Amino acid sequence: xxxxxxxxxxxxxxxxxxxxxxxxxxxxxxxxxxxxxxxxxxxxxxxxxxxxxxxxxxxxxxxxxxxxxxxxxxxxxxxxxxxxxxxxxxxxxxxxxxxxxxxxxxxxxxxxxxxxxxxxxxxxxxxxxxxxxxxxxxxxxxxxxxxxxxxxxxxxxxxxxxxxxxxxxxxxxxxxxxxxxxxxxxxxxxxxxxx
Amino acid sequence: xxxxxxxxxxxxxxxxxxxxxxxxxxxxxxxxxxxxxxxxxxxxxxxxxxxxxxxxxxxxxxxxxxxxxxxxxxxxxxxxxx
Numbered sequence: 001x002x003x004x005x006x007x008x009x010x011x012x013x014x015x016x017x018x019x020x021x022x023x024x025x026x027x028x029x030x031x032x033x034x035x036x037x038x039x040x041x042x043x044x045x046x047x048x049x050x051x052x053x054x055x056x057x058x059x060x061x062x063x064x065x066x067x068x069x070x071x072x073x074x075x076x077x078x079x080x081x082x083x084x085x086x087x088x089x090x091x092x093x094x095x096x097x098x099x100x101x102x103x104x105x106x107x108x109x110x111x112x113x114x115x116x117x118x119x120x121x122x123x124x125x126x127x128x129x130x131x132x133x134x135x136x137x138x139x140x141x142x143x144x145x146x147x148x149x150x151x152x153x154x155x156x157x158x159x160x161x162x163x164x165x166x167x168x169x170x171x172x173x174x175x176x177x178x179x180x181x182x183x184x185x186x187x188x189x190x191x192x193x194x195x
Numbered sequence: 196x197x198x199x200x201x202x203x204x205x206x207x208x209x210x211x212x213x214x215x216x217x218x219x220x221x222x223x224x225x226x227x228x229x230x231x232x233x234x235x236x237x238x239x240x241x242x243x244x245x246x247x248x249x250x251x252x253x254x255x256x257x258x259x260x261x262x263x264x265x266x267x268x269x270x271x272x273x274x275x276x277x
Binding site: 171 | 254263276
């Protein structure tokens, strides 16, 4: 946001600001809330996070170019808010060592063995709660890329901008996240006797 | 996994990479065409394609969506207008 070139910065009147806020930002509030909840697992924290995100979006509205990707812009603000405020507040580890994990596996181009073991029949009877629980058990960085890509249909490029990481990292993180999720779903399906 | 046991191609790494691009709608037309041609001949790559597709569909159709509390949007609107 702050890096936007001042020469192309929009200047909105107060009336226009409200209009942009209502027409471009508010339509995304449901998915923003869903994302916030999936990051925090707490309704009150999710509400605060969404509120902070929208108030910040309004405060910086002159940095937003009307007609550009408002959804990605809001997600980026929310992600930054989450990292800056909530991780510190909750005294969670600053960063999972996923980069080390990624380098170790470096497996984007190869399937995992788990991929072979998870067959369609083993998961078709799983409930939404079971699949959600498996997703929620991933660390926040892995969970985030799956939500952004598979639930919200962001492109790799949009995800790279939202998360401030290179596209190559988006791809490898996504690949690793899906492998982990598949492992969890597979072992859960086995333990529940779905196969 | 450096060699695909089904079609004996030495390019399975390449196809697994393209597989993800295809399923995530990130592949170019050429990559998509190449991949579609390949999975007609290679049962292993085709099986992996279906497994990856299945995982994405599972996430999309079964992961619950948390609905926003009704009053939150209104709260935010009034705070902005004030």
